[in-house]
Amino acid sequence: MLKKKMPVAEPYKIKMVEPLMMSNRDYRKKAIKNAHYNTFLLQSQDVYIDLLTDSGTAAMSEYQWAGMMLGDEAYAGSKNFYVLEEAVQKYYGYEFVLPTHQGRGAEHIISKLLIKPGDYVPGNMYFTTTRAHQELAGGTFVDVIIDEAHDAMSVHPFKGNVDLEKLQSLVDRVGKERVPYLNFQACVNMAGGQPFSLANLKSVSAYCRSQGIKIILDATRCLENAWFIKKKEPGYDCHSIAQILMEICSYTDGCTMSGKKDLLVNIGGFLGLRDSQLYEKACEFGTLFEGLHTYGGMAGRDMEAMARGIEEAVKEEHLDQRIGQVHYLADRIQEYGVPIVLPVGGHAVYIDAAAMLPHLSQDQFPAQSLAAALYVETGVRAMERGVVSAGRDKTSGEHNYPKLELVRLTVPRRVYTNSHMDVVAYGVGECLERRNKISGLNMTFEPENMRFFQARFDLISKKKTEKPQTGVRGQICGNSQSTTNNRYADQIKERLR
Numbered sequence: 001m002l003k004k005k006m007p008v009a010e011p012y013k014i015k016m017v018e019p020l021m022m023s024n025r026d027y028r029k030k031a032i033k034n035a036h037y038n039t040f041l042l043q044s045q046d047v048y049i050d051l052l053t054d055s056g057t058a059a060m061s062e063y064q065w066a067g068m069m070l071g072d073e074a075y076a077g078s079k080n081f082y083v084l085e086e087a088v089q090k091y092y093g094y095e096f097v098l099p100t101h102q103g104r105g106a107e108h109i110i111s112k113l114l115i116k117p118g119d120y121v122p123g124n125m126y127f128t129t130t131r132a133h134q135e136l137a138g139g140t141f142v143d144v145i146i147d148e149a150h151d152a153m154s155v156h157p158f159k160g161n162v163d164l165e166k167l168q169s170l171v172d173r174v175g176k177e178r179v180p181y182l183n184f185q186a187c188v189n190m191a192g193g194q195p196f197s198l199a200n201l202k203s204v205s206a207y208c209r210s211q212g213i214k215i216i217l218d219a220t221r222c223l224e225n226a227w228f229i230k231k232k233e234p235g236y237d238c239h240s241i242a243q244i245l246m247e248i249c250s251y252t253d254g255c256t257m258s259g260k261k262d263l264l265v266n267i268g269g270f271l272g273l274r275d276s277q278l279y280e281k282a283c284e285f286g287t288l289f290e291g292l293h294t295y296g297g298m299a300g301r302d303m304e305a306m307a308r309g310i311e312e313a314v315k316e317e318h319l320d321q322r323i324g325q326v327h328y329l330a331d332r333i334q335e336y337g338v339p340i341v342l343p344v345g346g347h348a349v350y351i352d353a354a355a356m357l358p359h360l361s362q363d364q365f366p367a368q369s370l371a372a373a374l375y376v377e378t379g380v381r382a383m384e385r386g387v388v389s390a391g392r393d394k395t396s397g398e399h400n401y402p403k404l405e406l407v408r409l410t411v412p413r414r415v416y417t418n419s420h421m422d423v424v425a426y427g428v429g430e431c432l433e434r435r436n437k438i439s440g441l442n443m444t445f446e447p448e449n450m451r452f453f454q455a456r457f458d459l460i461s462k463k464k465t466e467k468p469q470t471g472v473r474g475q476i477c478g479n480s481q482s483t484t485n486n487r488y489a490d491q492i493k494e495r496l497r
């Protein structure tokens with residue numbers, strides 16, 4: 001029978017190609033060992049399909065490359081800055097625009113501007129760099145995302161929503177003067193790229209405005225969030241992505257932006273603000289940490305490419321294909337019976353490593369182990385998003401044990417074809433086949449901040465991995481976490497049921 005629905009294909013054709021290195025298993029075994037079982041420490045030339053991140057890895061269009069030739073590399077007042085400013089004003093609606101070298105540059109500035117030591121910063125789950133800057137400024141991050149976001153099996157359509165009751169109880173507990181702003185992230189990365197709904201943002205915004213608490217949007221993947229609103233939220237199917245984006249931003253006081261995701265560039269970001277006084281202060285910090293307020297760490301040509309990226313990224317056919325490809329990968333992976341976070345988000349497929357490797361305790365870093373095994377299997381590079389990424393509690397010094405122990409397969413924009421996605425799914429399926437042979441890891445080197453980037457690991461000897469302790473998990477690295485790990489073991493059992 002003929003299919004009735006027109007398939008979604010790439011709204012572009014390929015003009016230039018970059019050859020990939022094909023390697024064999026033995027080569028990859030050595031490469032991952034040399035990289036201390038941390039995919040961040042692999043050389044990219046040793047990777048076949050690189051799904052480490054969707055950050056800065058997009059293929060730019062001919063329109064963006066043409067814009068690069070128009071770079072005005074003046075120290076002050078580059079014409080490309082004004083093009084960028086106009087694009088942000090037109091699509092995001094923030095009057096004041098401060099370029100930054102990437103998203104964390106904007107996070108640094110907003111944290112320094114708004115947080116006083118002892119303040120609390122609520123957010124819909126943390127992102128690593130965002131929370132680090134909040135803590136560096138003396139703040140404490142408080143998670144106010146809905147409970148469903150922490151449950152890999154929940155199919156809530158808007159797992160990025162804020163739980164208003166959690167927010168209210170924080171404000172009641174510490175006082176509104178201790179809560180400078182709420183960080184509202186679009187397509188929540190650590191939850192699996194899960195969107196918020198406009199209805200939720202609207203009610204949270206009304207509450208925050210009544211309390212004098214600002215809302216700062218993490219707009220990094222806001223266009224993908226807008227796409228989900230259009231597809232899933234009642235009343236928005238006839239709105240354009242640009243209209244939804246503008247409405248989202250209208251409920252917020254400013255945004256931090258990593259242009260390296262939604263905006264289809266390899267480097268760049270910005271801080272968007274509405275308040276002129278805040279902007280003036282932001283310019284002072286920007287000049288100090290990033291560069292003058294009309295370039296903020298970016299070359300003129302890069303600002304031009306990002307401005308043009310804004311125009312391209314709001315097009316619905318682009319988002320249909322981009323998110324469609326992520327969902328294509330998810331479907332193929334599920335055909336192999338691999339457990340993934342549902343619903344599938346906008347930028348990545350997240351494998352539930354805890355459910356896939358129940359023989360490993362969380363202290364044996366199941367997601368880190370799976371990412372290393374996947375590389376050996378097919379040369380696919382993924383990223384750990386579990387206990388390693390969650391770091392340690394600043395007060396107790398213990399690991400933060402997230403409920404989700406995930407491996408992220410992040411799809412770069414406009415880079416790979418669906419044949420590549422088939423290979424990735426095959427590799428994940430192979431890992432599932434031989435999951436009992438995947439051994440856990442010991443951490444042998446641990447940086448104090450953002451440890452996941454540079455931490456080093458070693459394989460736990462086979463004997464230990466294949467003989468998990470009964471009752472108390474986590475004894476291999478000491479048993480101080482026995483309660484946490486018992487809970488973790490129960491959760492896994494629950495999921496496997």
Ligand code: F0G
Nearest residue numbers: 053055102103104127129189220258260
């Ligand atoms: N906010 C979110 C939600 C992010 O995902 C990132 C980066 C940032 C802020 C920081 O932006 O990298 O430009 O400084 N995420 C990348 C990732 C690193 O792989 O998910 P940046």
